[in-house]
Amino acid sequence: MNALVVLAGNLSGPGTYIKIPFTPIQISVGNLIVIAAMLVAFVAALIIPFPHKGEDQ
Amino acid sequence: MSTTKSVGQTPSTLWTARLRNKFFGGLPPERLLPDKQPAYVASWIYVFGVLTIASLLIIIASGVWLSFEGPLWWHTSNVGHFVNSIHFWSVQLFFFSMAIHLWGKFWMSAWRGGRSRTWMTGVLAFLASIGTAFTGYLVQTNFDSQWIASEAKDGLNSVGIGAWFNVLNVGQALLLHVAALPLIVGLITIIHVLQVRRRGVVPPVGFEDSSGDAA
Numbered sequence: 001m002n003a004l005v006v007l008a009g010n011l012s013g014p015g016t017y018i019k020i021p022f023t024p025i026q027i028s029v030g031n032l033i034v035i036a037a038m039l040v041a042f043v044a045a046l047i048i049p050f051p052h053k054g055e056d057q
Numbered sequence: 058m059s060t061t062k063s064v065g066q067t068p069s070t071l072w073t074a075r076l077r078n079k080f081f082g083g084l085p086p087e088r089l090l091p092d093k094q095p096a097y098v099a100s101w102i103y104v105f106g107v108l109t110i111a112s113l114l115i116i117i118a119s120g121v122w123l124s125f126e127g128p129l130w131w132h133t134s135n136v137g138h139f140v141n142s143i144h145f146w147s148v149q150l151f152f153f154s155m156a157i158h159l160w161g162k163f164w165m166s167a168w169r170g171g172r173s174r175t176w177m178t179g180v181l182a183f184l185a186s187i188g189t190a191f192t193g194y195l196v197q198t199n200f201d202s203q204w205i206a207s208e209a210k211d212g213l214n215s216v217g218i219g220a221w222f223n224v225l226n227v228g229q230a231l232l233l234h235v236a237a238l239p240l241i242v243g244l245i246t247i248i249h250v251l252q253v254r255r256r257g258v259v260p261p262v263g264f265e266d267s268s269g270d271a272a
Contacts, residue, residue, distance in 0.1 A: 034149070034153070037153075038153055038156055038157055041153075041157055042102075042157045042160055042161070044101070045100070045101035045102040045104070045105065045157065045161070046100075046101075046102055048101055050099045050100050050101055052099060
């Protein structure tokens with residue numbers, strides 16, 4: 001449970017934000033992780049073969 | 058001159074007959090509930106649409122449970138915390154899978170072959186889902202919802218709709234979230250799926266015939 005809390009960060013405190021220098025762009029680490037995970041899932045869905053049940057050789 | 062038509066005179070002109078012919082003409086049972094799909098559907102990218110629907114079903118089920126028990130229950134009891142979390146994380150999975158579904162369909166130009174209605178109902182479902190999620194954040198009844206409401210108030214006032222959609226009015230946000238918006242999202246989703254069934258899954262670019270179906 002402690003590992004999960006550490007992984008998630010302190011959810012009771014203020015969020016951690018990343019600011020791209022010289023731009024007005026600022027994003028929370030949580031949102032950045034979710035967007036990265038979506039990109040990974042999208043690419044994985046395109047390249048991982050789909051199992052074919054009962055397919056001929 | 059008489060515009061009145063008796064029942065049974067010309068059945069095909071009755072609105073019920075026209076509606077029936079229109080619906081079942083485009084959606085015969087074997088197309089409504091197919092047992093086979095084209096070979097190109099065998100890809101993980103096609104899983105995210107149904108994953109979105111699965112998430113929506115869990116959201117609705119957990120939301121109905123929350124509505125029966127109320128805020129005090131989901132803030133103070135263990136089961137309430139659990140169901141509240143299921144509701145929240147199902148929404149995260151819903152948008153996660155819907156965005157990937159959107160990317161996949163966008164990059165394969167899924168509106169091709171007379172599928173513009175399928176695409177547009179998907180757009181409407183996305184927009185309605187954003188409104189539903191937003192009102193959901195407003196009715197959490199915690200400090201987070203207060204913060205979101207006070208910040209969103211200024212944003213909505215700045216675009217001139219603050220008097221019509223007052224995010225500080227919890228009653229309005231709650232009714233929109235549990236009644237109007239889920240109904241709209243549900244109906245649009247059903248229409249979206251029926252459009253997919255009606256026109257079929259779009260073939261890959263370069264593999265369609267002149268009618269838009271797989272060559």
